[in-house]
Amino acid sequence: MKIALAQINPTVGDFTGNTKKILEFANRAAEQKADLVVFPELSVCGYPPADFLEKKAFVARAEEALDEIAAWTSASNRPALLVGCVMAANGAIGKRVRNVAVLLKGGKRVFVQQKMLLPFYDVFDEQRYFEPATSQSLTSVGEQPIAITVCEDAWNDKNFWPRQLYSVDPVDTLMQQWQSQGIELAGHPRIIVNISASPFWQGKPLVRQKMLAAIAERHKAYVLMVNQVGGNDGLVFDGSSIMLSPTGEVIARGACFAEDLVVVDTDKPSRAVPVACDDTAEIWQAMVVGTRDYVRKCGFSKVLVGLSGGIDSALVAAIAVEALGAENVIGVGMPTEFSSLGSIEDARSLAKNLGIRFELLPIHDVFAQFQKVLEPLFKETAFGLAEENLQPRIRGTLLMALSNKFGALVLTTGNKSEMAVGYCTLYGDMVGALAVIGDVYKTRVYALSRYVNRQREIIPRNTLEKPPSAELRPGQLDTDSLPPYEVLDPILEAYVERYLSAEQIAQEQNVDVTLVRSVQKLVEQSEYKRQQAAPVLKVTQKSFGTGRRFPIAVKVQV
Known part of the structure; x- marks a missing residue:
């Protein structure tokens, strides 16, 4: 099966431009005889759409664009498309919208996988908007079964993370279905597809690769992840889409920080040369x-x-x-x-x-x-x-x-x-x-x-x-006003990003605890400035802005 990873750079709310880009990549993949073309999470409307999701007209326009894209697949010689989109949730209770991966073929929506795990930490606030899925199912493209997950749904592997954030692991659930249905007996390889809008921070591409490799090894499956690329406000998305073999080996990789189309044949996978990039270059x-x-x-x-x-x-x-x-x-x-x-x-x-x-x-x-x-x-x-x-x-x-x-x-x-x-x-x-x-x-x-x-x-x-x-x-x-930056910066990293106490920092870095407390006081006293600052480009795990929320009027005693 030939699968194309379409690593694109969408713009929030640009339905015309995003649709045009999706179809351009779909046409390029069709020229390479792909059976399935996979696009990032919410690629139709752009990520993160934030409070635009509260506007019914925005959601309706997203679904109109989805149908425009579906129409492209009506020709018999065109591949199926898997795109990320927002769709209305029609339940009597709960949130009004869903974050979904939609499989398009024959001019129609043939399958919808709703996101189950909705992150609500750091820069994410998806629980504010989306109705979580209560169940998930396998689907197929042609004769090949596939397991589809949406971004966070692949980030809860109990064998990889020291602490799970959710009580359910969608990948586990899908693989249990695979096993119970006896699909292996039909001779089909296990394929897990993940569509993502995973923001960059220093070192994250390697963490993401290791996590997906652990899933591939554990479930003896091909794992394919396509990630958004580009910047939206303070968030930057690195792309770095990837395909791993059932042994966790990287067999295909998209470019870092650039749009890319990667076409891989699961029957004849070829090993990719890993992209080496140190922290500074990244x-x-x-x-x-x-x-x-x-x-x-x-x-x-x-x-x-x-x-x-x-x-x-x-x-x-x-x-x-x-x-x-x-x-x-x-x-x-x-x-x-x-x-x-x-x-x-x-x-x-x-x-x-x-x-x-x-x-x-x-x-x-x-x-x-x-x-x-x-x-x-x-x-x-x-x-x-x-x-x-x-x-x-x-x-x-x-x-x-x-x-x-x-x-x-x-x-x-x-x-x-x-x-x-x-x-x-x-x-x-x-x-x-x-x-x-x-x-x-x-x-x-x-x-x-x-x-x-x-x-x-x-x-x-x-x-x-x-x-x-x-x-x-x-x-x-x-x-004249600050410790030397060689002393100050490690203190700040420990306090701002890891939330260590003054005593922990002093012990870890062998510095005077009084100095650490004075730095902490400066940090807390300056919150009013940061909340009036321009958007910050996020490149570390904890940046100033929406991912770090503290009150201004405080009297800190810890």
């Missing part, structure tokens, strides 16, 4: 794809980046160029009296190396005018945080003016370390449409910057080597 690709899709799916083509001469803005500019092309990136330097000549030259050199337009807008006079207006109220007070924060807020205002005038989105340049402890200015350097590196710790920023320079110097050496500074007062360094 995160780089995720941020490039996430930036490109966010900008383009929002209807824009150009971006603005405030270039300070520092490493964070340099990395964001490099990502933007890779994502959108140098002609679509504008760098803006906005120095004050506290900006060093070296930083201005570093920003100019970066722009030259990237081949982007660079504009210099000194803000000395604007800053002085603000101080003059405020002088009657600020008199007899020392220069401090208010004056420091005025500078990034002036810059944010200028960037947004340029955005309005030229129709370019502003990319923020704050990293995860800064967002965690509040070392960023609300309505200042936090102004913008997308926090490109908001899920990247400062130490990882340096690693990614060295990755950018792996073939030639793009980010100036001085930017990489000089001590980090916001340059908002004379001689300022980040270490």
Whole structure:
């Protein structure tokens, strides 16, 4: 049996565009004589549709698109299609919609498998919208039986995970049906198909592969998973669709972070060469794809980046160029009296190396005018945080003016370390449409910057080597306010992502517990800033945003 894994990049709500893309891939698969073409979860409407699922018109349009796609299969020489879609739930009680995999053949919906396990953790809130399946069944394509699962339905293997999140394992249920029906006696191989919209985080493609390999080995089945690719808001999907043999061996693999069509014959599977990609390269690709899709799916083509001469803005500019092309990136330097000549030259050199337009807008006079207006109220007070924060807020205002005038989105340049402890200015350097590196710790920023320079110097050496500074007062360094990032970042990772206590972190990392508590306090006090921040591109297991929800008004005692 020839099965095609159609790894596509849908856009939420673009029924016309998604349908066109599905049929384009279906035609390509038909040319390769595929018997079945498999598309990702909710590929007809795009994932995640969120509260659009509450709109009856949205659900109705999805089903109309589904019928348009089904009509393509009416010709006798065309393959069956397995697509992910939302459908109305017609029960008298429960939620109004279902997350389904629909098998299309002969111009009709011939089988519907409803998703049973609805994740409600991290960035997922599917229990908010969908009615879970109460049962699942095998189906067949031609003479070949297949077991169909939808994303999370394959993520509850008790032999793989130390703790199950659900009381039922749909894969187990389907394989029990397979065995009870005696299908093996008919000479058919076991085939498990999983359609997914599985968001990326660092290391997840390997975890996903190991999990699916365990299922393949345990059930002695071919396991095929097709995953969505591309960015939707802060989520990035890596694709990495895969087919494994009954021994858990990878025999086919889709591209990472790119659309792909992989056609595999289960009768003559050929071993694929594994795609080797280290953590840094993986995160780089995720941020490039996430930036490109966010900008383009929002209807824009150009971006603005405030270039300070520092490493964070340099990395964001490099990502933007890779994502959108140098002609679509504008760098803006906005120095004050506290900006060093070296930083201005570093920003100019970066722009030259990237081949982007660079504009210099000194803000000395604007800053002085603000101080003059405020002088009657600020008199007899020392220069401090208010004056420091005025500078990034002036810059944010200028960037947004340029955005309005030229129709370019502003990319923020704050990293995860800064967002965690509040070392960023609300309505200042936090102004913008997308926090490109908001899920990247400062130490990882340096690693990614060295990755950018792996073939030639793009980010100036001085930017990489000089001590980090916001340059908002004379001689300022980040270490005036924060521990060195080599100390800070592991503490943040343990507290923000793994929820360890101060005592656990102090013991694990051999640091003073008082220091850990002071960092924790900064994290909790800064929640109000993060909840007003631009969407963050998720590249770790726990990013700021919808996947990490804490109140603002708290008094933390743990």
